[in-house]
């Protein structure tokens with residue numbers, strides 16, 4: 001599965017703790033991230049992370065483009081709901097596309113943990129069906 005990890009600045013420590021806590025699950029998947037989040041996750045866990053641009057410089061849009069190709073399977077986006085972001089339209093577009101393509105999306109730590117447990121139990125296999133249908137098309 002391809003998993004996107006994104007965290008606003010005040011949520012980055014939480015993202016690092018999350019990635020460390022679920023490293024045993026995440027290591028079996030392909031990780032993608034916005035620039036700074038990806039760097040922090042990579043440094044903390046040693047896991048390979050494909051890093052896009054930083055969020056304010058277009059990283060959310062790059063991940064959005066993968067979602068629009070139905071090429072991203074899960075998004076963990078630890079948003080900071082208490083701080084205005086200069087690139088709010090990009091953030092909203094990413095959340096909207098996740099809904100358009102029915103991509104499992106967690107926007108806080110509690111939901112992110114539920115997604116990790118579902119992943120561990122193999123409850124995300126339906127995404128592989130979607131990929132195989134896409135390949136047949």
Ligand SMILES: O=C(CO)COP(=O)(O)O
Pocket residue numbers: 006007008009033034035036037038053054055056059060087091
């Ligand atoms: O701003 C972000 C998401 O909207 C996150 O970007 P960075 O991971 O580059 O800080």
